[in-house]
Amino acid sequence: MRHPRVKPEHRPHRLDDGTIRIGGGVYGLAAEITDPRGWVWAALELMDGRREIEEIVRGLCRKFVDISARQARTVVGALVESGYVENAHRTAPPELTESEILRYERNRAFFRHVDLTPREHGWEAQMRLKSARALVVGLGGTGGHTAWSLVAAGVGAVHCVDDDVVELSNLNRQVLYDEGDVGAPKVEAALRRLRAVNSSVSVTGQRRRVRSQEELAQLVEGFDVLALCADEPRGPDGVRVWASRVCGRRRIPWAGGGYSGPLVTVGVYGPGGACYECLRAGEEARLPAGTPVDLGGPGVSAPSAGLSGQFTAHAVLALLTGVPAVSPGYVTGVNLIDPGHHVYVRHEPRPGCPTCG
Known part of the structure; x- marks a missing residue:
């Protein structure tokens, strides 16, 4: 320096x-x-x-x-x-265009504030985003906000997957759609909106429902991170378990957001921390027998969906850049009816866990 x-x-x-x-x-x-x-x-x-x-x-x-x-x-x-x-006499790397420097200056200021590792020019985090590839599965309330944030932040390639069509009941919280999109495939409407947000990002997508762990394994190939914003199928053998096993074996970090009424959370997983199944098992052992630990349900507002998606996007950006430094294997969140209730859950991997133990 x-x-x-x-x-x-x-x-x-x-x-x-x-x-x-x-x-x-x-x-x-x-x-x-x-x-x-x-x-x-x-x-x-x-x-x-x-x-x-x-x-x-x-x-x-x-x-x-x-x-x-x-x-x-x-x-x-x-x-x-x-x-x-x-x-003080830093210069931006030549890989960034003048328009990118102008667009991402506030990103750089955020990373500069948070990052306590000495850097050469302060654009290191943005350069990591520019070269990154993110997969977003699910374009509902959580996924729409997540995808928008990743594209706006300058993640180099964002691939979106969803099988649903836009319904009128989606419009109370799903940010990528308007009344003119009702009846259209979500992924088509989402790609139009996202490409208009940031033309320097490669935004692609496909209309597809993930029906098995094997299908998810095929989807994640070649990506640096997964944002899991779909919640079906649920249960002990559902999509979150698939993501945990698939990403764990490939050492791909992932984040999954969710909401249950006013409770909004995100789980962050990756190499070095407990997997989703270990975290779930730890919570089930801690709570009274029969207490459900799944998030979900019809109760959601625009703010709760937005928070869910933004928490997920923030986790993904941190996983990609290392700013702030993330130690995976936790769930965090807020309770919108209790400002003093901050959710934070972390458990050790189970001995012999095939995913993370």
Whole structure:
């Protein structure tokens, strides 16, 4: 990093006792640094993007007679490696066009805020998205929002699969369709909308119902991630189990969103974490006998479907970019009638599980 500068989202603050808080204010607090001699604060002030590292080191040595050049380099190096600092004189990679740079600038700002790994130019996450291939199965309330977000975010190729037609009852929450689409195949209407959102993304699709684990295995070949937004068939041998087994064997990460009335959740799975079947077994063992753990049902609003899809899309983007870092094998979500109820479930893989154990 040649010209370090503190990221604007992580502007530091100094308290009366000399402690430095860095990481984005009250709700973005990420680190506290004890700085009894003032070395760290002085280094942060010098990191304005106009100085190279050695200039900052010399500036510290001029200001403090009790700091050696070696100590100054250690302070500056630790701040650079912390992830709260970026290279001010960065340039976007040539693989991105001018229109892509303009379109995805807010993406870059988001990833810059969240990512604490030192990067060369800050567009690394976007480049991963551009080269990625995502499969979206199901284009209903969850799937429509998921597909829209993946296309808008710049995932290079998004392939959509659904067998249904648009019905009037879909229009209370399914974002890709309007009244003129009633009676048309969902995938046809969805492709028109999605291609109009982002012409730089390859958006493809097929009208197809996934009827077996073998069919799903054929579909996922060649994709980097699966967004499972279909909920049928349900049950202990249903589509989520198929996804768990198929993706587990191929080491393909996947996310599956769902809702049950006001409860909105997403499950995130992949190498290194418990599979869906292990997570389900862990919940069944924890809950009173007979308590259902499946999500689903007719109760859904536009906000609950939208949240379900956006949670799923966020999980997919994180799985593809590594920003934020995701440790798969959990379910998270919210309860829309209880703001204090945050869902978070994680269990260890079962010993001997053929998928993840």
